[in-house]
Amino acid sequence: MSDVAAEAAGYIEKSPFALLITVGEDNTPFARYIGPFVNDGLDIYFITRAASRKAKHIDGNPFVIIDFQIPSQTMEEFKGVAIAGKAARVPEGNERTEILKKLGRKSPGFKNYVSSDGFKAWAMYKIAAHSLQWTDLAKSTKTVKEEI
Numbered sequence: 317m318s319d320v321a322a323e324a325a326g327y328i329e330k331s332p333f334a335l336l337i338t339v340g341e342d343n344t345p346f347a348r349y350i351g352p353f354v355n356d357g358l359d360i361y362f363i364t365r366a367a368s369r370k371a372k373h374i375d376g377n378p379f380v381i382i383d384f385q386i387p388s389q390t391m392e393e394f395k396g397v398a399i400a401g402k403a404a405r406v407p408e409g410n411e412r413t414e415i416l417k418k419l420g421r422k423s424p425g426f427k428n429y430v431s432s433d434g435f436k437a438w439a440m441y442k443i444a445a446h447s448l449q450w451t452d453l454a455k456s457t458k459t460v461k462e463e464i
Contacts, residue, residue, distance in 0.1 A: 331384040338373035352423035358445035
């Protein structure tokens, strides 16, 4: 992992929420906030309702962008990360069990909310990162783009 990718992964871990951009049936982009999520380096995991419009969009076109920004940054210290990648449902098994544990540690209230409905109403997705854009205005006014 490059220094930029490592720094971006650390930034993602500190981000409280993210903006997920999907494409609908008529090629219209949709942006919505998601949280909580967990990352494994630059790969991102999140849960949404299996019957949601978000899930329908991802299942129809799995290429997404997810943008991370920490609120309350001044312009001089602004940092931001955008990951482009392909989202896929995570099937039942060890990977999903481990991610649920991590999500539970990050947001116990959300884990209880998901558990109250039974997990069958929910879908877990993994966004496998293909590229990242990293902006750190404290270092440069240029955005760094990197293929993964």
